[in-house]
Amino acid sequence: MKLFKPSRLVAVALVAFAVAVTAGAAIAGTFSGSIKSGLTVYAIPKDTINPYEVIADNGIKSALSSVGGSVTVSSGTVDTAAAQEPSIQAAEQAHANAIIIAGNDPAALCPDLAQAQSAGTDVVSFDSDVTCANHLFINQANTQQIGESEVQLLGKEIGYKGQIAILSAESTATNQNSWIKYMKIELKQAKYKNMKLVKIVYGNDEPTTSKTVLLGLLSAYPDLRGIISPTTVGIQTAAQYLDTHKSLLKHITLTGLGLPSQMRPYVEDGTVKAFELWDPANLGYLAGYAAASLASGMPLKAGETFKAGKLGSYTILPPSDGTGLSVVLGPPTVFNKANIKKFNF
Numbered sequence: 001m002k003l004f005k006p007s008r009l010v011a012v013a014l015v016a017f018a019v020a021v022t023a024g025a026a027i028a029g030t031f032s033g034s035i036k037s038g039l040t041v042y043a044i045p046k047d048t049i050n051p052y053e054v055i056a057d058n059g060i061k062s063a064l065s066s067v068g069g070s071v072t073v074s075s076g077t078v079d080t081a082a083a084q085e086p087s088i089q090a091a092e093q094a095h096a097n098a099i100i101i102a103g104n105d106p107a108a109l110c111p112d113l114a115q116a117q118s119a120g121t122d123v124v125s126f127d128s129d130v131t132c133a134n135h136l137f138i139n140q141a142n143t144q145q146i147g148e149s150e151v152q153l154l155g156k157e158i159g160y161k162g163q164i165a166i167l168s169a170e171s172t173a174t175n176q177n178s179w180i181k182y183m184k185i186e187l188k189q190a191k192y193k194n195m196k197l198v199k200i201v202y203g204n205d206e207p208t209t210s211k212t213v214l215l216g217l218l219s220a221y222p223d224l225r226g227i228i229s230p231t232t233v234g235i236q237t238a239a240q241y242l243d244t245h246k247s248l249l250k251h252i253t254l255t256g257l258g259l260p261s262q263m264r265p266y267v268e269d270g271t272v273k274a275f276e277l278w279d280p281a282n283l284g285y286l287a288g289y290a291a292a293s294l295a296s297g298m299p300l301k302a303g304e305t306f307k308a309g310k311l312g313s314y315t316i317l318p319p320s321d322g323t324g325l326s327v328v329l330g331p332p333t334v335f336n337k338a339n340i341k342k343f344n345f
């Protein structure tokens with residue numbers, strides 16, 4: 001299959017968006033209805049333990065409390081669809097106005113979500129999308145940009161040379177797999193001809209599993225030059241290991257997506273030079289406002305604009321490249337020694 005260059009993909013997406021917005025201009029607009037008070041929302045993160053998810057849940061709570069609503073956080077302790085199903089069922093039984101879910105699987109949750117929807121519950125996905133009908137995805141940042149920039153960050157640091165690997169989260173996570181897809185596309189460019197992706201390992205967003213698969217990687221690929229870990233749990237685990245095995249730093253460079261609060265010691269002592277992320281609290285907050293707006297009558301339509309409290313206004317984007325209707329929080333921040341002190345999430 002012929003692959004489009006990323007720049008071409010962006011151009012195609014922008015044209016599609018312009019056409020869709022123009023076409024929808026007569027029907028979509030600014031949601032001016034007021035948010036209903038007393039809304040009840042179920043926040044269903046990937047799990048209830050991962051600090052990243054906890055920060056995002058707090059963002060959801062902050063949004064709902066500022067519009068007079070309430071949030072029940074419910075999920076499993078492992079990142080599987082099966083662990084999330086009881087929470088969706090609980091939301092349905094409680095007649096929640098909306099569910100905000102980070103999908104551990106793209107399709108497995110759809111039957112339960114459809115049942116909740118037919119009982120009147122609106123569905124918003126965030127962090128990791130689901131492929132189910134009639135929902136809005138709150139994306140942390142442009143998916144393509146995240147994938148490309150991760151490879152660019154690593155490429156620059158290792159001189160575009162050597163074997164590289166990815167330490168991911170769950171093999172079924174939509175967000176991880178979408179980012180990895182764009183990493184692979186980026187790696188096809190000529191400047192990466194001497195950089196080879198040799199392996200993807202999955203740590204399931206558990207520190208212990210992440211460490212086990214990291215050790216497997218290091219012993220199977222002694223010449224490994226770089227690791228991208230697009231998960232806050234994976235990158236922290238890897239940074240911790242490299243920090244206590246400093247001889248590995250002579251040939252291994254680590255980057256990925258991490259929480260600045262967790263990564264600061266490793267950046268300050270030089271174990272990690274640069275990595276990225278967005279503010280997970282803002283992601284949850286935006287998802288909270290999107291859910292509250294939908295539950296208050298905002299049409300689920302491309303071009304529709306809604307207010308997200310302190311974050312300002314956001315517009316629903318049309319479907320593009322396998323993602324349905326979505327809203328993008330904004331570009332990620334690259335953290336390094338110069339700026340990491342300024343971020344406390």
Ligand code: RAM
Pocket residue numbers: 046050052053127128169175205230231232233257258
């Ligand atoms: C982990 C999770 C989450 C992802 C972040 C970057 O905490 O996998 O889904 O968005 O990392």
